Structures are given as C-alpha cells and as structure tokens.
Amino acid sequence: MRIGFIGLGNMGRHMARHLIHAGHQVTVHDSRPEAAVEHLALGARRADTPAECVADAELLITMLPNPRVVEEVLLRGGAAEALPEGALWIDMSTSTPAVADRIAADVLDRRGVRRLDAPVSGMARGAEAGRLQIFVGGAADDFRTSLPVFEAMGDPDRVLHVGPLGAGYTVKLMINLLWFTHLVATSEVLAMGTKAGVDLGVLRGSLLASPAASHFLEKDLLSVLVDGDYDDSFAMVLACKDLGLAVDLGRDLGVATELSALVEQIYRRSKAQHGDLAGEMSPVRLYEALAGREFRLPRPEEALLSAPA
Numbered sequence: 001m002r003i004g005f006i007g008l009g010n011m012g013r014h015m016a017r018h019l020i021h022a023g024h025q026v027t028v029h030d031s032r033p034e035a036a037v038e039h040l041a042l043g044a045r046r047a048d049t050p051a052e053c054v055a056d057a058e059l060l061i062t063m064l065p066n067p068r069v070v071e072e073v074l075l076r077g078g079a080a081e082a083l084p085e086g087a088l089w090i091d092m093s094t095s096t097p098a099v100a101d102r103i104a105a106d107v108l109d110r111r112g113v114r115r116l117d118a119p120v121s122g123m124a125r126g127a128e129a130g131r132l133q134i135f136v137g138g139a140a141d142d143f144r145t146s147l148p149v150f151e152a153m154g155d156p157d158r159v160l161h162v163g164p165l166g167a168g169y170t171v172k173l174m175i176n177l178l179w180f181t182h183l184v185a186t187s188e189v190l191a192m193g194t195k196a197g198v199d200l201g202v203l204r205g206s207l208l209a210s211p212a213a214s215h216f217l218e219k220d221l222l223s224v225l226v227d228g229d230y231d232d233s234f235a236m237v238l239a240c241k242d243l244g245l246a247v248d249l250g251r252d253l254g255v256a257t258e259l260s261a262l263v264e265q266i267y268r269r270s271k272a273q274h275g276d277l278a279g280e281m282s283p284v285r286l287y288e289a290l291a292g293r294e295f296r297l298p299r300p301e302e303a304l305l306s307a308p309a
Contacts, residue, residue, distance in 0.1 A: 001025070001149065004057035006050055006073055007093070008035035010233050011120065012063035014127035015092070015153045019061075020044055022152035029053035051078030059149065060089045066241050067099040080107035088142060089115045090149075092134075094173065094242055096249065097166030114142050117165060119172030120154065124233035133158040135175075137168030170249070177246040180239065180280075181263050182216040187287035187295075195291045200225075204297070223281070225297045230279030237276040240267050 001024050005016040008030040020026050020042045027045040028036045029052070036046045047053035050073045054060045060083060064070050070093050074080040080103055083089065089108065091100060100117060108115060116138035126132045132154040136143050143161045150159045162171045193203040204225075208218055223229040243264040250257035270283040288294050 002056055002058045003027070003149070004029070004047070004054040004060045004079075005063070006030070006053055006060070006079065007063035007065075008032075008039070009063065009065065010124045011127040012092075013038070014124070014130075015061075015063060015120075015132070016044070017042065018130045018153050019149065022148075024149070024152075027053050027057065049077065050074070051082035054079050054083045054087070057083065058087055059146070060087065061149075062089070062091045062093055064091075064093040064095075065238060066093070067095040067245070069093075070095050071099050071103060074103045075106060080111075080113070083108075083111065083113050085112045087113050088146065089113055090118050090146060091115070092118050092120055094119050094176070094238075094245070095169055096173075096245055097169050100165070100169070114139070115165065116142055116146060117168035118146075118150065119168055121172065121175055122154075123231070126155075127153070131155045133160070135160055135162050135168045135171040137161075137163055137170075138165050173242065173246045173249060176239075176242045177260055177263075179216065179220075180243060180267060181259065182214055183221075183281060184263050184266050184283060186214070186217055186221060187284045190295055191287040191291040194293065194295070200295060201297050221281075221284075224284050225295055226299055228294070228296065230281040230284065232277065232279035234280040235276060236267065236271040236274065236278045236280060236282055239280040240264070240271050243267055 003019055003024050003026050005026055006029045008016060008028060013035060016026060016028055016039055020039060027047050028039050029047045029050055030036060040046055060079065062070060062073060064073060070091060100115065104115060116136055118134050118136040120132040120134050122132040130153060134150050134154040140161060162168055190203065194200050204217065207213060223231060247257050247260050247264055250260060266283055270286055274282040274285060284295065
C-alpha cells in the first residue's frame, strides 16, 4: 500500500519503520528533515512538504504532538487538499474530534476522503517493539481494510475498534486521564505512608495485596522505584496537553471534572518546576520532596546481597 506518514517523533519514527519493514511503500515527512534518515536508508521516500507527502497516497497516517499541529499540517500544510479522492486519513495523534470534524468539513468531505481516528498507547517502548495498543474510531469497513496496517505497528490482540468517528480520540484521552490520576494518587499515598514511618517496600507490598492494588503500582511505577527513571520518552508538556484536552472535553460534555482539574494543576506545577521536557512521571518528585526522600526499592540483586546468610 502507498502510505504517506507525517510525524517522525519518539513514537512516529518507530511506527513508520515498522510499515516499511511490512513491505508498504512509505513516503515520510517531518518538520525536521534529519528525522527521516533511518527511513530513507530502509527505502522510504522523503517529502519536503505535507502536500507532497500525500500526493499519490492511498492512506495518510499522521502522528503529531497536538491538535494545533494536526490542523496546521492538514489545512495550512496542504495535506487535506492534496490527498487523492477516496483516500483514507488515519490520525494516530492524541487529538480531539472537534479538530478532525473541522478539517473534514473544510476539505475532506467534499473530496470523498475517508477517515479514522486511531490514537495509541504503549509509550515509545511499545512503538519500538511494534506492540502498541491502538484504539480506532470510525466506520467498521474502513477499520477492517486498515487492520493489516495497524497490526504492523501494534499488538494484533490489542487493536480495538471502539466505535464511530471520535471514539478513538475519546478513549485515549480517558486512558491518559486515569493513568495520570493513578500517578498522583499513588504518589500521595506513598508520601504519607513513608513519612509516617512505614517501609516503602512493605507499604507497596501491602497495597498490592489489598483491594487498592493497581497495574500502575505493580508495573508502571517500577521504573521510578527501581531505576529512578521518570520516563522522559513522553514529556511533561505533552502530558499537560493531554490533561487539558480531557478537562476541556468534560466541560464541553457538561461533566464535572473537579478531580481531573486538580490532577492537571499538579501536573502543571511539576512542569513549571521540572521543565517542559521532564518525564511524564515527574510529579512523583513533588511527593518525594514532601516525604523528604526518594521512592526507591533495592534492585533484586541488591536485595539478595543484603539478605542474611
């Protein structure tokens, strides 16, 4: 299949590479020409503009940092006008239904261009391994037609058709919102428990043995607890963007978002303190400061060395 791929960032560069390996004819574009070097070496073509990237594409994939850039690329960058009639646009960015609807109303609908929203989850590690979760909104026929493309980038068992257009965007925003909320709530609990004198490992083990156990506490937080890694593959500026989009969606739907808005405030405070490019788990550091200690567990090999003979 002839695919135009726009957006070769931390996630997109891996996704485009998997499509090339799967045998698709891929043309790539990024605002940074150097981002395409590895793809050109694998046989991709590089386009200088978004419009050039999609000129003969059967399918356009966008993987861009925010809704503003999606709109910039599709409208002012000329990609929407340049797409051949009957082509399919798959937006895999974390964006909003409103932006895609506006682009469709301005250009795509009159040109007969179909579309899917298909945001992803799995971080850069999942993109690199080709094991992303993909949440697809749009027509069932378009989903079925695109399934081999999705399966080249994601885990076939976790490529999900979640509903009509816009449902993919919504599901991804809700996943991110709940994950960020888990992070803040877990950090607050660890700060209180350890400052009260409970050993961190004992506290975590007790939580995992209780109804309060979570995947976040069991798996995701280990990067901090064992390695001191706050995951700079996804920057705080993007995390705050996603939280803002989720809170805005709640407001537009008339759903109260008191807790979500507070989580957003905490993330923005961490961004101000730790920097736009700090890792998405940096709010943990706010609570480490309150506890007066870093949240660290001994590595398994260190625990063995310190165990009594």
